[in-house]
Amino acid sequence: NAGVTQTPKFRVLKTGQSMTLLCAQDMNHEYMYWYRQDPGMGLRLIHYSVGEGTTAKGEVPDGYNVSRLKKQNFLLGLESAAPSQTSVYFCASRQARGTENTEAFFGQGTRLTVV
Amino acid sequence: AQSVSQHNHHVILSEAASLELGCNYSYGGTVNLFWYVQYPGQHLQLLLKYFSGDPLVKGIKGFEAEFIKSKFSFNLRKPSVQWSDTAEYFCAVNAPNTGFQKLVFGTGTRLLVSP
Numbered sequence: 001n002a003g004v005t006q007t008p009k010f011r012v013l014k015t016g017q018s019m020t021l022l023c024a025q026d027m028n029h030e031y032m033y034w035y036r037q038d039p040g041m042g043l044r045l046i047h048y049s050v051g052e053g054t055t056a057k058g059e060v061p062d063g064y065n066v067s068r069l070k071k072q073n074f075l076l077g078l079e080s081a082a083p084s085q086t087s088v089y090f091c092a093s094r095q096a097r098g099t100e101n102t103e104a105f106f107g108q109g110t111r112l113t114v115v
Numbered sequence: 116a117q118s119v120s121q122h123n124h125h126v127i128l129s130e131a132a133s134l135e136l137g138c139n140y141s142y143g144g145t146v147n148l149f150w151y152v153q154y155p156g157q158h159l160q161l162l163l164k165y166f167s168g169d170p171l172v173k174g175i176k177g178f179e180a181e182f183i184k185s186k187f188s189f190n191l192r193k194p195s196v197q198w199s200d201t202a203e204y205f206c207a208v209n210a211p212n213t214g215f216q217k218l219v220f221g222t223g224t225r226l227l228v229s230p
Binding site: 031033040041048050056058090092096103104107109 | 157158205219
């Protein structure tokens with residue numbers, strides 16, 4: 001199994017450019033997440049999805065949009081990139097089973113630099 | 116605001132020293148607790164998790180954690196660290212006020228083990 005795969009792994013953008021990060025999971029998980037990791041700030045939740053066709057805002061959603069058109073894919077979009085969005089982005093997925101909670105599986109990360 | 120706190124941001128130890136990393140959370144009610152590890156250049160991997168039952172949880176690579184409900188804590192321990200334990204460690208909590216859908220992380224503790 002590939003698990004959680006993120007595309008691309010590295011990207012450099014100019015301020016104002018747009019891009020989409022793709023997250024794909026092959027574990028049939030219901031929940032998917034996008035986090036950004038910045039030094040000294042840990043992982044902060046950008047957006048998440050609890051099922052196909054649903055999305056919700058996390059702690060730091062401004063400047064990002066997401067879509068979950070297919071259960072296995074969760075896309076993160078930057079419409080107009082800003083230097084403050086320079087970060088490492090991690091996607092994660094998790095199975096939901098009633099009230100019993102499960103661990104999250106993470107992708108390898110996307111290192112994005114906005115100049 | 117409800118949160119997850121890791122008070123030790125950087126820890127430096129010699130090999131064979133004992134380790135304890137603190138984690139406190141501010142959510143009321145039943146919580147699910149996790150410790151993740153991120154080795155240099157890699158994605159996050161689960162070390163251990165607590166859902167219910169015995170508050171002393173054993174994970175991989177000799178790590179363990181103790182859930183103390185009265186102190187809202189879930190501290191990570193290892194009796195004798197190795198150089199290969201050099202990594203960043205994250206505590207995470209499932210928040211009951213979002214139906215356990217969100218996974219909230221602390222800011223992380225960077226551990227350096229010197230040979």
